[in-house]
Each structure stands twice: as C-alpha cells, then as structure tokens.
Amino acid sequence: MAQIQNYSNHRKTFPLFHFFVAPVLLLNVLNAGRHVWLSPNASTGFALLVATAIFMLGFAARVMALKVQDRVIRLEVTQRMRASLPEDLQARIAQLTPGQMVALRFASDQELAGLMRDVLDGKLTSQGAIKKQIKDWQGDFLRA
Numbered sequence: 001m002a003q004i005q006n007y008s009n010h011r012k013t014f015p016l017f018h019f020f021v022a023p024v025l026l027l028n029v030l031n032a033g034r035h036v037w038l039s040p041n042a043s044t045g046f047a048l049l050v051a052t053a054i055f056m057l058g059f060a061a062r063v064m065a066l067k068v069q070d071r072v073i074r075l076e077v078t079q080r081m082r083a084s085l086p087e088d089l090q091a092r093i094a095q096l097t098p099g100q101m102v103a104l105r106f107a108s109d110q111e112l113a114g115l116m117r118d119v120l121d122g123k124l125t126s127q128g129a130i131k132k133q134i135k136d137w138q139g140d141f142l143r144a
Contacts, residue, residue: 004137
C-alpha cells in the first residue's frame with residue numbers, strides 16, 4: 001500500500017546526509033578545533049580552516065540541490081497552473097514567490113485556484129500556512 005502524505009509527514013530527511021555526512025563533517029571541525037586549542041600553530045590552524053571549508057561545502061551542496069529542486073517544482077507548478085487555472089489567475093502566476101509556489105504544489109487542481117487567491121490577497125503569508133489549508137494533499141515522494 002502506498003504511503004499517504006500530508007502536512008505532518010511531508011518533510012523528508014536524507015539519512016546519508018543528515019545522519020552520517022553532516023555529523024562526521026561537524027566532528028571533523030570540532031576535532032580540528034581541539035587540535036588548535038591543544039597545539040596552536042599554522043598547521044593546526046590550516047587544518048581547522050580546511051575542515052570548516054569541507055563542512056560548509058557539504059551544506060552548500062545540500063542547499064544548491066534543494067534550490068535546483070525548487071526551481072524544477074516552480075516550473076512544474078507553473079505548467080500545471082497554466083493548464084488548470086482560470087485566465088485571470090494565470091495572468092497573476094508571476095506574482096507568486098518561489099516559496100509560495102513550492103507550497104502550492106501539494107494542492108489538488110480543484111483547490112489550487114482558491115488557495116492561490118488567498119495567497120495573492122495576503123490571507124496566507126507563509127509556506128506553512130498555505131500547506132495547512134490544503135484539504136486534498138497531493139504527495140511529492142521524489143523530494144531530495
């Protein structure tokens with residue numbers, strides 16, 4: 001049986017990153033910092049700098065992947081909106097922020113127009129508020 005997705009369970013962790021890579025990189029920074037504390041010199045200072053850069057690289061890679069994913073979502077939602085919304089709302093698609101579009105992707109075609117009107121009228125201002133108003137949740141199981 002397929003898993004049902006909703007507001008309370010739609011967030012996804014990537015175990016390899018969240019439970020292995022990030023903690024190991026953080027421990028590496030802390031260990032390098034310990035070495036600087038115990039034996040401050042140019043070599044341990046440089047090791048701390050490199051450890052910090054690698055840690056930041058890990059998070060930058062994650063952020064970049066999520067940003068690309070959000071761009072793809074925005075493209076998919078824009079196409080879906082052009083096919084399912086009335087003309088007056090199609091003309092206002094560009095007024096939505098990327099975050100609003102990412103949140104609206106979970107809405108069914110039947111409730112999309114109403115939610116979009118509420119967003120554009122300022123009644124729903126955050127991603128969480130938009131997602132909480134969705135009645136017919138359309139799961140996204142391909143999130144990175």
